[in-house]
Amino acid sequence: MNFKIKHIWVGLISATLIATSCNDEFLNTQPLGQVSEAAVWRDAGLAEAFVTDIYAGLGQGGFSEQALASLTDEAIFTHPGRNINVVTEARSNPETPGWIDATRGWVNMYNGLRAANIAIQNLSNPQFENVGGIVDRLLGEATFMRAYFHQQLLRNYGGVPIADRAYTLEEETYELPRNTFSEVVEFIVQDLDRAAQLLDGHNLARGRANRIAALALKSRVLIYAASDLHDMAVASGKSSVISGYQNKELIGYTSGSRAERLQRAKAAAKAVLDIADGNMLNLTEPLAHDEAVQVYINNSLSRGGGEAEMIFGRYFLAQKPEAGGRQGLFNGPNGYNNWAGNTPVQLLIDDYAMMDGTPFDWDNPAHDAAPYQGREPRFYATFLYDGAQWKPRSPANQALDPLGQIQTGTYQRTNAQGQVVSHFGLDTRNSPIEDWNGSYTGYYIRKFVEPDPNFVDQNTWQEIPWPNIRFTEVIFNYAEACIFLGEDAEARNWLNKIRFRAGLPALTESGDDLKMAFINEKRKEMVHEEQRYYDARRWMIAPQTLGRQANGISITGVFKPGQSLSVYRYDPDVYTYSYEVIDIDPGKENRLWLDKMYWMPIQFQEMQRNANLVQNPGY
Template sequence: MKRNIKHLVIMLSACYTLASCNDEFLNTDPLGEVSESAVWTDPALAEAFVTGIYQGFGQGGFNEEMLASLTDEAIFTHPGRGLNNITEARINSADVGWNSDARRTYNWQRLYSYIRRTNIAIENLSDPQFDNTGGIVDRLLGEAKFMRAYYYHDLARYFGGVPLIARPYELGEETYEEPRATWEETVNFIIADLDDAATLLEGKSMVPGRTSELAALALKSRVLLYAASDLHDAPTAQSNATTLSGFSDIDLLAYTSGNRTERWQKAQAAAMEAIQKGSGNLFGLSSPVSHEDGIQNYINNSMARNGGENEIILGRYFINAKQEDGGRQGLFNGPNGYNNWAGNTPVQLLVDDYEMMDGTEFDWSNPAHASTPYENRDARFYASVLYDGAQWKPRSTANMPKDPLGQIQTGTYEVTDGSGTKVTHFGLDTRNSSIEDWNGSYTGYYFRKFIDADPAIVDQNTWQEVPWPIIRYTEVVLNYVEASLELGQEEEARNWLNQIRFRVGQPAITDTGDALVERYRNERRIEMAYEEQRFHDVRRWMIAEETFGRQANTISITGTLKSGQTLSTYRYDPGVYNYEYQVVPIDPGKENRLWLDKMYFIPIHRDEINRNSNLVQNPGFD
């Protein structure tokens, strides 16, 4: 410090003696920073600021720990990440479980930090200091309004009504303590921003990774669908959840007045408006495609390729030039026998909900189903899940002699040694594997969706360029179907639902009434698997006790050699082996799932309650 002061004194002294010095000597701008005033007078700098607001998306949903593992879609393999606190209903206001500032989850402070950035942008762009050449001011203001709506929607779907801050706070304000808005006020605020965003972005070209008029309309359909759902209708919610029934501030979480039918009508209209602005991929089919085409169509939609890119309304994109975690899904979720980490593995509960090819339910009590559970299933099963015997990539050079064919091995099998004696071979993709057994799946399955099958993508060493679907066109169609069902328009709902099914080769649904609602909910579960929909859908439908309350389960597979058969290097082969499949629960020592009604909403962290005495905590938490 003394050295710096000495140098400053010398410089000041020199300034008095050198003719080149002037009054501006101490007023130079820092060379490594840009002043705030300069940002809002320069279109390029303003655009850079707005672009920075998108950082709040983090890795999209491609974190190492995925939201799917907090649901009946998956279980997380590795301990100590705070996921069990949620699946076992052990969170509290001092420990809200799985969460991180660096990830796009329900971190209150992080989301509000990005809301502040949107407020700065909106304030400055509402009174612009540069020309609206090419509509740049409108576009940037529309993007900022969309992003503010998005972050508030993220807060609302975890917490309910939240403080609505519509301007950037300054230092020295009288108070920074704001009360929570009601659920209705919060929804209205978000919708107003989305309406503004859609108007400002109308006619602007869609750029991958940036928002658009269509994205604003699509998010509006989601927000209004949530708003119309059971969880946010006070009489319905309180009759279905004991924790909510005694909550005196229920208006923070649900509508306490108004017409529910009108809310469904608004949700339906918003979805149709978005549907008409977009196209999606392969909508409009009048009959199912072939099973093989169905598998490829779903892969294309998941990978956003070969027409599937039209599914992405708003995505988080990744490039190999910038090696981010979002490009490491193969490493995070791939099989341990391929030197990957097996992070979020599908549970049997999800696998069992994939239909048969003929549209009937899979049933373990059916001998044909039980003996060959991976045959003749919905095409989306093969595009989403790696199962025992599934063909996958070549293994590493070191491990290829153990499996020359590149087949998933999640069972225990007989093989013969050099003397012809039967010995046990533990599958290479199990927790008893000879390859990184500590990374083996507990469930007997692995993640396939979003993972590039190209053998050149060696998951543990290379990144992939697959976008995360923040909003997908098919979600909007499903939103429309649900609103139509709630309004009693069954034929309209079936028409759109069958278009989704036809492109994956599944037959038309003909159900009516409650059976049709159940078919729709299962269709949404399967079509949107691993896309951060299930966590919110189950809650807003208020069916968590019978879904999230179930213990996660796994498959136990045993392969015994048929009479007279010998095999020294294991391969999946029903001609050589008799296979037995048995569903078993996950060891409670690994995870013991429990549902309590307080889990319908996340608690506001105690630190936030201590900072703001006007905040009311969510029910079931202190």
């Protein structure tokens, strides 16, 4: 961490802040279009603008062109040259860590922490009246964001130097050692308790931190802290890289009671469940299939009742074009002139159950013959698969597909001369529309993509928010704590609320079977929400999950006797379809897990700046 910065520049909504200690005569004139730092903290409106700018540290949420899902067994990134493979092939090192988005970068997070600390310092001794509780609200928001940035650092790097104040040029040293994992946890929890107190009754509108957000983030931090990866006795027994690390206190707890940590996590989650509600979580039996599909879509779009799911989100406006509003373009099918960026892998597809809750199984002849029929509702709300009904094609391509159906296979059709020829699906890498942007896996993500057919994704911006924290995550935090405390009945009660909403029957498992059911349930419900990346690590199941080679599907459609079509459409009455699971070519991506990948490396330049930093294990 390097604090050798004399001035801080922060963009405001209507002003630029300049911090300076110079007293030269010519600087006594106030520049037009700029506001001095001192003036900011004497004016409530300018102070609010400063605090608002701290939220810029959230970046695009999880809506970057490259998604964290593609660093897991959820998806694979289609395009080369983005350093995704450095991570998925376990080649990360301090000099070449691989792709790091803005929300996980060491420097970005410490820049956010500096801004939050400047706000906290000035708002702790306010120079304007606390009219309507504005001082409390702004101080609460800044304190929440300080906790949020520390939390991002903690779950990616382990213990880090705590930034509890804004450093100046008069410091004796800027080379701070890493705080222990437990010290960072306690600092974050203290900040979140303080933020919850300050924000009580404030920020009930969307997009800003509020009391519930603070309590929900606390539940995340504490359930992570109670996980296998951060209990050094447990983690050392599962990994020689961890057992041989000489600074275990930086990555977890070397003493203390794990049961007590789980009880704290349980209590933190329950505090949220007692004062907030999600969407459609009071059911006593499963929703009907079609209704369950729509409810899950609404939850991902944060509309139609799904707004109740959002605790803390990053919002977008079409009038302000940002990359986060282009998920349709980034991830949509190439046959719709989109980029097919982060495409689901077959490993994920196969984990979605049948409608009756039984597992999908390729060895079942009925499943093998029609793998996309009779699946659980979340499957249809989450993916675009071969034959799925989607939007109308662009006018230039509607003649090739008048029905707007996803085509990810190779099929027979009849040409003008009556000959049977091969037709490459419009959404494949052999597409006659855009063959360079097709999916390698045979699937596309539907979740978080605007379904309105009036949206031509490559030319319009969505207004779908990114869920930094949503209510269902807190339920999972609570259920997880209950399971590991042996309170299976309570865990099942809350997990079944999620399952009923998803149109699935109740869980009845106990013990280790319930743990596995829980892991699978969270995998499906929270897909593409940046949960799997951290969960697979902290549960220490990454060697068995993230280390598997990505795979996809190869589909062929052959005419049934006496059938023919000149323009292809998905039709089981006309075609016999066959499905073959295929591994992604290792030349495209050769996935590997090594235990150093439990944490991100502290980058070389940071280690050079600060001789007191200790590197993470395995690097």
